[in-house]
Amino acid sequence: MPRSRQPRRQATLASLAAELNISRTTVSNAYNRPDQLSAELRDRVLQAAKRRGYPGPDPVARSLRTRKAGAVGLLLTEALSYSFRDPAAMSFLSGLAESCESAGQGLLLIPAGPGRDDADAAAVVQQAGVDGFVVYSVADDDPYLAAVCERHLPVVICDQPREIPGASLVGIDDRAAMRALTDYLIGLGHRDFGVLSMRLGRDRSDGIADAERLRSPNFHVQRERIGGVRDAMSDAGLNPETLTVVERFEHTGRSGHAAAAQALGANPNITALVCTTDVLALGAVDWARWQGIDVPGQLSITGFDGVGEALREGITTVRQPQEDKGRRAGALLMSPSHSGVATVEMLYTELSRGSTAGPAPR
Template identity: 70%
Template sequence: MSRSRQPRRQATLASIAAELRISRTTVSNAYNRPDQLSTELRERVFEVAKRRGYAGPDPMARSLRTRKAGAVGVLLTEALSYSFRDPAAMSFLSGLSEACEAAGQGLLLIPAGPGLTDAEAAQVVHRSSVDGFVVYSVPPEDPYLAAVLERHLPIVACDQPRGIGAAPVVGIDDRRPMRDLATHLIELGHCEFGIVCMRLGRERHDGVVDLSVLEDAGFHVQHERIRGVRDAMRDAGLDDSALTVVERFTHTSGDGQSAAAQIMSVNPRITALMCTTDVLALGALAWADRAGLDVPGHLSITGFDGVDEALREGLTTVSQPQKDKGRRAGELLLASPAHSGIPEIETLDTQLVFGKTSGPVESTGWYAE
């Protein structure tokens, strides 16, 4: 007897239900709501499904049906690889993933790194299958952010930007703890300050920053930390216009090393080098060690973030709750909207950590070779 050459019909939820003489909803519940049917019935469903090559309900079809993607999009300012090597970003994502896991949601990383045109950035965002966005430290003029706003989905901003409609914001007061840290250094006798910071705008710049253009900086966090130092200098009667600031477009320990070398060659009188992140400060410490400088005898070095490696090294820094920040951003996004139309701003606490890298001025006037 010849075999039929007709292709075997693909098993569907309906065909499984027909064979078992149960409803399609019952078959679906076996996969999605197992508590709704007995163990015996579930096993019968899976047995027939396995025999007929049925893998379960199509998640894409389900998302079309429910209009829910089951995932949260995270818009980052950097390339994707940055998220896995920057300790502060990793801690933030850890907290956010915990909130998503508790709500049964997935996480989709959308790196908003430089290099794409506005149209390419919009394409990346528009094809992302998500139910809402957590915007992590993105400048207000970023083309990815513009594309996110076009989606008209729920948004929570972390750190920056602020004031995007009614979107809640989770962050810290970046200015006050930096001012307090600078005041501490002034009380130790320091009056010559230098700052090493992350990039202040979308255009690449690696070098000394013209203080007159700081008001135009698009990155709120970095700008506020610099302002904090200038506040402390003015309060102490110091000339804040004499402050030396060096910017790095990328954010690695190597950038901290090269920036420390540059800033000390520009102004060798600096006795307090304040870095706007711990990653940059750890790089500055490595440079000082190679240069034979005593820290803090010749040079006090401080950071910001309170990452584990910095705390192990005894860095004087500002500790911020990065993991709590991520968790709270996720909770706000996944919670029911308040419909108040007023953005909610949650400011988390920070803590000054006085380590072994800051101390009284003991030696001045060293000159970099």
């Protein structure tokens, strides 16, 4: 009689349990709770499963049963590609991924790029199969953030926004760090300042930020860093209203290049450009070199973040622990003790005196 060409049916948890004359719970424990079985019994189950082509318990069914997805959702304020292009975001992502890996959790990236509406945000966030969210530096009016809060899952915020009910926070004192940097520049004799800033709101705006724009930015980090410059100026007897702030919607070196030109065009007396990120500072330094302006002889330029490229270029900057932020955010979210009680962790910063800041020209 010819042999049947029909493929052998793949084993299931139930059929494997019947073949071995054990309970289905015992088969499941061999995969999910190996400490509940003797080494000999577990080996017998796994060998039989391998022989029969049984892949193990269905992860989808398990997640429905346990109500655990086994993944952390990372909400980003930018397009997905940004997290793999921006050096500070890459460092944060690396630290968070390390934390997830240590806990045996997956990581789902949820890009909350500008220009999305509330319906898009709600759909994306509601479909995310995660056990909690890490929110990385989004605007306080971002629709994705509102959708995250409606999920009623554990949430850890990194940097911004602040004071979200029930959410924990990992961040730094941006205002104090920028004030210390500006105090350093004032000590070098600088009196005329310009600030190159990342965007202050979700709407597109490129240019000089007027008083009204500065009063109502939706990004806490930029607001506080600009505030730190103004605080230092006030305490030194300088008029903070003379501060020239140039905003850029796109966060690139090219943006820093163009913003530096606009700032000096608006106020040629500026002797120090204070950038709210290293990326903008690198662009500003490139512009100064292109113009034949000596840095720091004629113009001092500072950054913020302490990314690798800026440190290699000798940018005077504020170093912050981006990778450690990611680790701490992940560890805090996945901590067994995390039960919705908000925790705040403020990490250290350090002024790095590079070669791009010097005495003010006479």
